[in-house]
Amino acid sequence: MRPALSLRLKQSSVLPGFGVTLGYTLLYLGLLVLLPLGALVVKASGIGIAGIAATATEPRVAAALKTSFGISLLAAGVASLFGLLTAWVLSRYDFPGRKLIDAIVDLPFALPTAVAGIALAALYAPNGWVGSLLEPLGLKVAYTPLGIFIALVFIGLPFAVRTVQPLIAEIEGELEEASATLGASRWRTLWSILLPPLLPGVLTGFALAFARAVGEYGSVIFIAGNLPYVSEIAPLLIVIKLSEYDYTGATVIATIMLAISFSVLLLINLLQAWSRRRFGHV
Amino acid sequence: MSDLSAALVLTDSPQQSVVTESKLIRRLAISIALVFLLLFLVLPLVVVFVEAFRRGLAGFLAAFQEADALAAIQLTLTVAAIAVPANLVFGLAASWAIAKFEFKGKSLLITLIDLPFSVSPVVSGLIYLLLFGAQGLFGPWLMAHGIKIAFALPGIVLATIFVTFPFVARQLIPLMQEQGTAEEEAALTLGASGWRTFLTVTLPNIKWGLLYGVLLCNARAMGEFGAVSVVSGHIRGLTNTIPLHVEILYNEYNFVAAFAVASLLASLALVTLALKSFLEWRHGADLAGGTHR
């Protein structure tokens, strides 16, 4: 009577609404996410590999991509390092204001990027609170690649903290006690017992922070100075190409960035699958 | 002699616990973390409010007496009022289908729902231009029929929906998966209709998670900059949202006004964080399954 497929799907549950909700989900996803992304793919394939390579190797584009990826890697690394420290301090030590600090870690998620951008620019400008302290040391932050780095660390920090924190909370106290009873020093315990299970979290946090940093726009452009070949990031170059009605150029840069961020996404999924197998958690 | 040396070792650190670091290390770690967070998180937040009130309350209020500022606020509220409910309905539908039923390709679907998170905001704007812009796929047809999407409200709404797409769904899916289907089945055996079951059994169980997702979705919708910047066309008083208005003021060196308007968004962020923390503290168990991000 009914087609075999719908019968199979129906059997798994008596709850109503599967067809409607799944149908709506697919329609909404298709129209609002997949169709527009498809438009990019269509446009990019119209340009062709040779065209993409030609645009990507234009000095200004190449410089922007290098700036974006290079500084993003660096910033994600620093964010991961400090994120691990912050997560450890927030989970393991008690000090006044801990809860408040814990809440504020999410600020870069909640604060609009443009607001973060002008705030960081004001802070690190030569006459800003922090910038004026660094100026005598000969350290210029705002309007240099260093400014981009600062903004990207800001953006990446919550990813780094929040991916590690639950893993620290999961560590059983007995592990440390066991290590101590077997004669290991505290440092030894930290290094060889506590850190390894946190590694997948740190790597996931790093990948997420990196993916976010590569695409970041609002918090960077105000502090970057946006000098071509020096402190111009790839997303900004897309905007510039668009304002020049160079849709092809914009599409090429976007395609490269998208390819990179999907690879990172894939990497994260593999990492988590590996971590689940290896450690039994994400 | 050996007894004595043993006693010496013990008294060396009488209360040293085996499961934490020495006091010195702890203090050092806390200090480094705090200085880092102060520099990177607290100061940027503080500077927004300080700069906003640099010319006192009058200077602050002046920023909101401008017609363009009011238009930007109105536009942002309008966009959020469309985008957030749209993603709310989608989130409910998607999480119901994914969490309560088994079907092939489920994990692929979840990955696709998460996709917008890994797309640069600028690219999110660009793809809508490629669809609806003058040179876009549907551009000529839209132009012929006098429909404006790019550089107009619909484009801004679409880009905002895209960047806030996963928030509600990804909050609800793990939550509903964890709760299983037994309560819904119980309601059905007791004679409740499907819709009634959803309203009286499912919804009360997910309400805090739902609120949490909506909060995050709303904060991002109101604050989105990159994607909206690309599709808006920056038409003052018409297609400028609050973040775009902040950019314009800042680029015109009207810093007080820029930070005054920005402080509005910063306050929204603070309220969001406060509510989020409150929800986690008060209803942590009912949010379980949800992840940060």
Add this chain to the structure above:
Amino acid sequence: MAPISPVAPIAEQGQAVDIRVAGVTKAFAGSAALHDIDLTVRPGELLALLGPSGSGKTTLLRIIAGLAQADRGQVFFGGLDATTFPVQKRQVGFVFQHYALFKHMSVADNIGYGLRVRERTNRPSKTEIRRRISELLDLVQLSGYENRFPAQLSGGQRQRVALARALAVEPRVLLLDEPFGALDAKVRKDLRAWLRDIHERTGKTTVFVTHDQDEALELADRVAVLNQGRLEQVGSPDEVQDHPATPFVMTFLGQAVRFSADIRDGRVLVNGKLVSVAAPRSTIGLASLYCRPWHLKPVQAGHGHHQGLITGVRRLGSMRRIEVTQADGTRLEIEAPLATNLRVGEEIGLDIQDGVIFREG
């Protein structure tokens, strides 16, 4: 009985109906499939669906309730074909394994839910609902708990609320999925007697699923034993224990030892020696003889049907369990009185005094 339309209200209050399952088949992707199940639950009966995990017992219960659909076959309530009825119209009281109480509702709201969600035309008045709730709380001995929330109750109390909630809609039949599965041993014992009592007072036709043979044998009027999606036997506790229909039923309902037997002219031989067990006339040749520990009597070494070495003597209540290791290394257990003089390390013979014969294969 008059047919009831799908929208009909509660029919024939207080009169128990039978449940008939005819040719129910369900092929699952994983385990718990069902193969052509025919089963009749008599009106007012308390029937246990007994089987190991993955035997399909819960699947069968969910098909009866309308929570799952069979690929083939029908379900009848009192002669009425309910196969196509959606779960809402089946009027079954279903008690879930983990109770599925609505966490955000008080005990009273949980119990009254099924009455409140009725269509206006046959929804009882508020006072009537309240009266019914307090009646049911009385029945399950939870008066005074109406304003508690599920999280504030013990496991046994939750179980009773779940039962009261299922009874509130005056169901045609009562279905319980592993009703005591999530409770500790002491509470299980108490609740068994109490469920039996409730069943007698309400007179509902009741089916419960369990993997615990003691629970099934102690509580049920009849036991239906399921294995790998097939019904092995349906019968009273005495029938399934004394006359198991298959080797599976024999071994699942208690400890059993298998011996190879040779059957000639209705006589049963083990290791060439006669056993005083009746064999079906039709059975000839090789067969299996299954024995309970008390079917085997220890005798002097060299006598009896089998030989072995005593490798363990343990006390079990008012008896001793003797572990005997046979020459091929397999172990079996027999029973002996407390004051037995059997000791570890002794060689003994085993005399088969009783058992059940199954055809080979």
